[in-house]
Amino acid sequence: MMDPNIGWFQPEHRGPALEMYRNAFNECKLNADNSLSNSNNNAANNNNSTTGGKDIANAGNQIQMQPDYIPLDENTFQNAFNFLNNHTNIHLNCNNQNQMQFGKRKRDNRASTYNLDANHHLINEYKGIPWRKKGFIYSPGVIGLHEEIQHFYEYMSPTQEEQQMRSFVVKRIEKVIKNIWPYAKVEIFGSFRTGLYLPTSDIDLMVMGKWDKLPLFTLEKALLEANIADTDTIKVLDKASVPIVKLIDKDTEIRVDISFNTNNGVKSAKLIKEFKKKYPNLPKLVLVLKQFLLQRDLNEVFTGGISSYSLILMTVSFLQLHPRQDAVLPSANLGVLLIEFFELYGCCFNYYKVGIRVKGEGSYVPKSDIERQMQDSGNRPSILCIEDPLNPSNDIGRSSYGVMNVKKAFEYAFLVLNQACGPTASAVDQSESILGRIIKVTDEVISYRRWIKEHFPLKDASLLSTTNAGSDNSLDLYDDENQPNSSASSVTSSENVSRPLKRYACK
Structure with a gap:
């Protein structure tokens, strides 16, 4: 079944076959849960018997014994979940369990799309794609994806x-x-x-x-x-x-x-502004990627994700080292760039051996080299190793212990988008939103933005320019390169997703 943390079933998946499969899955799951519950009850009854412990041993043979450890690998979270699911004596109905987890996420994150297949009410108003413009005829494939990214950027960019x-x-x-x-x-x-x-x-x-x-x-x-x-x-x-x-x-x-x-933090913000000027497509890609991680609760380290700063530097590195020179031009196809980003960091990049350096023109660095320059600080390169451009002895990704969750999500996004824009695009309804296959904006976020517009109407424009007067953040928060670009026509034409990124960062 679909991982509720990462995705949802696409339009072409839906139909009688899916419903039959889901019903069969739920029935098997219910039978397995009932069997486990009965075994636990038998074990408890045997524990109260007077057979000298022999029946307890027999019950132990019926129930898989608790292992001495939970394997630690990139699927640690899933292994831990399976361990608890298989070995706990407290039985919870699967649906109730999903609702409990979903409720917790929603209290913390109004943008969460966790278990969207079972919670379509989250996107009733616009089906989760409010950036789509009425009357606009979107092109098929990556051209249409480019147009949607432009419109998403316009829609999600901060209002005054x-x-x-x-x-x-x-x-x-x-x-x-x-x-x-x-x-x-x-x-x-x-x-x-x-x-x-x-x-x-x-x-x-x-x-x-x-x-x-x-x-x-x-x-x-x-x-x-x-x-x-x-x-x-x-x-x-x-x-x-x-x-x-x-x-x-x-x-x-x-x-x-x-x-x-x-x-x-202030110095890093200044550096990001410089990157925005150098790479005009950076803000558009970053806004899409931030939404992608936010709705999956992967936008912060303590929720098993990565920080925004790490994500931005990964995007900068992607643009710096892109083999096509036109990738950094304003006319580049954003759809192609987004798919290539997901391919690089979801399928190709070797997290265990390669570090990221954005200083200068950027490069990939063997972790052994980074480890040597970190010796004085006593640190070692992390799985997601990003050299701090302001302090080479610091690893920006050092606390991103759940980066493999992010890699898994990126891989999913690449597969889903490539299916809609690659050789199999004919099997996908091109009238449906392509960007909406991986991104949804919940009704709660839409309502919150509407509430802001009603309760904070633009009255005092001086507030926008006097915050922290004297520092460089006074309204270059909205400098020229951050203004939405409504032009969706000036774009590198490419109906097939080019895939040159496998040539590097994989060894």
Whole structure:
């Protein structure tokens, strides 16, 4: 069956055969669950008998014994799930279990499409593809995919109301900080500074000042007194490698992370802006890829994914080392680039032996070389090894322990898109959304954007340019290269997906 974490059945899959298969699968699953439950009950009854433990041993033969370990490989999460499913004495109905997991994800992530096949109500309004323009005739294959990526970028790019709302949040928090420490400096970094944020993305703030001890709990108390957040939506992570205050703004439901005296985030944001100018297609690819990971809960390290910064540097490296020179031109086919990105990082890239370097013109580096330059720091290259362009001894991907989950999702996306745009495209209904085969925007996100437009109408344009006055983030958040390009016609024509990327990064 389809992995509910990654995908859903496509239109060409649906029909009597699929329904028959699903019914047979569910019936077999139910029978297996009932058999396991009966075996567990028998074991419990035998445990209460007076046979000197012989029946317990027999029951143990009926039930597979607990192994001494859970194998650790790229399918660790699935192995752990199977282990619990096969060996626990607590039986949960499969459907109830899916609903429990789904509920938890939805509380944390309104963009989640987990188990979409069983939850079509999430995308009732626009079938999950609100970027598709009425009356626009989309071309077949990669040309149509290119057009959809252009329209997705236009639709999902931040509106002025959304930016004003975020600026409003920053101003309120900045006021609280200034009331405590008048000489402290508040800086924006991350996606809000670079302009590469989705409607539900968080805001990253950094406070510069002089303290003997980081005043995390002092700030927490002040934010609560100012009614910025509720007690159950603010948390101090003082033991983290980078201590932060995490909160959810009470008025807007925007998540905010506040750190102290960490210049790297601001420098990284400046570097990303430079990459945006150098590679005009970077923002469009990144916005699609961020949505792809977000809806699968793979957009953060602690949920088994990768960070936005890692994703951006992977995209930069992909463009830097692309064998076709026209890949970096504004006229490049975004559909082809997206499929090639998924092919590279989902099928071809050797995560175990190769590291990524974006400094200069970019290169692939043997991990043995990176390990030597990390000796002084005592670190070793991680599975996803990305050399920090600002500090070569630092590995940006070092905490991405679930990167193989991301690789699996990328491979799935490549197969699904290649089926619709490659040699088998004739078997796919080209009138259906091609980008919608891997990306959906939930009704909850659409409603949230609508709510923002209603409650934060554009009144004071000065808010957009005065946040952090004097720093370089004042409205070059919306610099020229980040403005949506409505032109979908100037595109490299290619009906077949070219596949030159297997020549490198595979050894």
